[in-house]
Amino acid sequence: MPAKYDVIIIGAGAAGLMCAATAGYRGRRVLVIDHANKAGKKILMSGGGRCNFTNLNSTPANFLSANPHFCISALKRYTPQHFLELVERHGIEHEEKAAGQLFCRESSKDILNLLLTECEWAGAEVRLKTSVTGVRETTGGYEVRTGGGVLECGSLVVACGGLSIPTLGATGFGYELARQFDLEVLPTRAGLVPFTLHPELKDQLAPLSGISCPVDVHCNSEHFREPMLVTHRGLSGPSMLQISSFWHPGDELQIDLLPGEDAKQALMHLRKDKPQSSVGHYLNNHLPKRFAQAFNDLQGWQGPLQGYRNSDIEQVGQTLNRWTIKPAGTEGYRTAEVTLGGVDTRQLSSKTMAVNDRPNLFFIGEVVDVTGHLGGHNFQWAWASGIAAGNEA
Ligand code: FDA
Numbered sequence: 001m002p003a004k005y006d007v008i009i010i011g012a013g014a015a016g017l018m019c020a021a022t023a024g025y026r027g028r029r030v031l032v033i034d035h036a037n038k039a040g041k042k043i044l045m046s047g048g049g050r051c052n053f054t055n056l057n058s059t060p061a062n063f064l065s066a067n068p069h070f071c072i073s074a075l076k077r078y079t080p081q082h083f084l085e086l087v088e089r090h091g092i093e094h095e096e097k098a099a100g101q102l103f104c105r106e107s108s109k110d111i112l113n114l115l116l117t118e119c120e121w122a123g124a125e126v127r128l129k130t131s132v133t134g135v136r137e138t139t140g141g142y143e144v145r146t147g148g149g150v151l152e153c154g155s156l157v158v159a160c161g162g163l164s165i166p167t168l169g170a171t172g173f174g175y176e177l178a179r180q181f182d183l184e185v186l187p188t189r190a191g192l193v194p195f196t197l198h199p200e201l202k203d204q205l206a207p208l209s210g211i212s213c214p215v216d217v218h219c220n221s222e223h224f225r226e227p228m229l230v231t232h233r234g235l236s237g238p239s240m241l242q243i244s245s246f247w248h249p250g251d252e253l254q255i256d257l258l259p260g261e262d263a264k265q266a267l268m269h270l271r272k273d274k275p276q277s278s279v280g281h282y283l284n285n286h287l288p289k290r291f292a293q294a295f296n297d298l299q300g301w302q303g304p305l306q307g308y309r310n311s312d313i314e315q316v317g318q319t320l321n322r323w324t325i326k327p328a329g330t331e332g333y334r335t336a337e338v339t340l341g342g343v344d345t346r347q348l349s350s351k352t353m354a355v356n357d358r359p360n361l362f363f364i365g366e367v368v369d370v371t372g373h374l375g376g377h378n379f380q381w382a383w384a385s386g387i388a389a390g391n392e393a
Helices: 016-026 040-051 072-077 081-091 109-122 173-180 199-206 238-244 264-271 279-284 289-299 308-322 375-391
Strands: 004-008 029-032 053-055 094-096 100-104 125-127 132-136 142-146 149-158 185-191 212-219 222-232 234-236 253-256 323-325 338-344 357-361
Touching: 004 016, 004 142, 004 173, 016 029, 016 040, 016 109, 016 375, 029 109, 040 109, 053 081, 053 375, 072 375, 081 100, 081 109, 100 132, 100 185, 132 173, 173 185, 173 338, 185 234, 185 308, 199 289, 212 238, 222 238, 264 279, 264 308, 279 289, 308 323
Parallel strands: 004 029, 004 149, 029 125, 149 357
Antiparallel strands: 053 100, 094 100, 132 142, 142 149, 185 338, 212 222, 212 253, 222 234, 253 323
């Protein structure tokens, strides 16, 4: 006889564990299955090892989805403040880095331990190194075939995450299950991911590798004013990761290297006041020194400003405030923090995450077409959607 559970959750990540504890506290017999040898591997890797576990300023405007209103209900019912209270109940030291972004002071392990402890207290079982080979609908719910035998459940929650970082256990299994039950899966692509560059520009920027500077990057009517990091592979840092979610192959990026400063006007004034000064001097005062020098060399700006015509200064100003480049691509799922697209939310209840015509089948977390900006929003979605399903499954 197959072992019977009220709820089986596939995926012991952020969303799955949150859902398991919530359903367990309701007295449901819960099993979480994961093929990985460790639960919550992405939690451990997140936030540079200190997990940016939520964002106090998170609103639905911080999420991308083909159905932008879908996330509102769950996010409203489980807010960043709720998760913060849980973190504080567990005595986890935390700190606010950038505005609203909350990180563990010590280690991401604290958040994983919190979730596993909650699962234990709620009586939810977590079974690792167990792969799911197939799922079948039965009269009373679902039959889940695993490497360790056949299981049965009344409610099935799919919390398998997206495709990003296969080495951390990511698979497309959640999408396969969705298709098996005739759900639409919207095209997926890597998000919050560094850009790669064409060989010529990559070689030109090589001397800037390792340098970070604040920029305002624009693409497809979105912009982010955050640091950019030049790497030996291309462009990264928060601004680039953020805009990558809005970028499509072939699009250009406009990068303002001096946000808040009108470079053309400033250089016109400088030429009048100090004609012997140079663009290099000006950049030294406005950009990290090594970046200023290398960027100046890259552009070939030489000689005192008195030798520059108005049109030259206009050109320099344009380059500084609107440096336009066309990335070759992105690093893809190999390093992407998230997967855009996924299970079409128009087929799910925004209150419970259940499939509209299958009230015992739920999709939560990253497998769903809801993707947050950088800065703790993706975990907030994992918590909120996990709680929504856990209260119903
Ligand atoms: P998640 O991917 O966490 O979990 C899915 C689970 O399903 C995995 O344990 C996987 O092994 C399992 N699984 C997959 N296929 C399976 C199968 N066939 N059978 C059984 N199990 C299967 N977000 C944020 O808000 N703040 C941050 O600081 C960061 N930092 C960050 C760093 C890095 C390097 C990455 C890759 C991502 C982030 N993120 C983040 C994003 C965040 O990690 C992500 O949005 C959530 O982990 C998504 O939670 P889920 O539970 O939906 O999927």
